[in-house]
Amino acid sequence: MTVTDEALVLDGNAVAGLLAEVFGGAEVTGAVRGCGSCGQRHAVGKHRLYRGAGLVLRCPGCGDVALVVVERGAQRDVRMRGSWALSVPVASA
Numbered sequence: 001m002t003v004t005d006e007a008l009v010l011d012g013n014a015v016a017g018l019l020a021e022v023f024g025g026a027e028v029t030g031a032v033r034g035c036g037s038c039g040q041r042h043a044v045g046k047h048r049l050y051r052g053a054g055l056v057l058r059c060p061g062c063g064d065v066a067l068v069v070v071e072r073g074a075q076r077d078v079r080m081r082g083s084w085a086l087s088v089p090v091a092s093a
């Protein structure tokens with residue numbers, strides 16, 4: 001692995017802040033995702049993060065795409081694959 005690869009490939013913990021923002025303050029890195037391709041279950045924080053045109057989290061077992069976040073102006077497009085189990089705080093009134 002080159003230095004460049006190391007800079008581009010992190011783990012899901014590196015985007016904990018962004019994920020908390022996307023999921024309404026939830027601590028997502030500890031959530032467990034079941035992969036639709038290989039069937040393995042891993043904490044989101046253990047997924048491999050790739051940064052390019054957007055953020056891509058990939059399954060540490062098989063490399064299948066788990067989450068894609070692309071920023072478009074004031075919007076974020078979020079795509080999730082596999083089965084995610086999240087605990088999200090209730091918004092206070």
Ligand SMILES: [Zn+2]
Nearest residue numbers: 035038059062
């Ligand atoms: Zn997988």
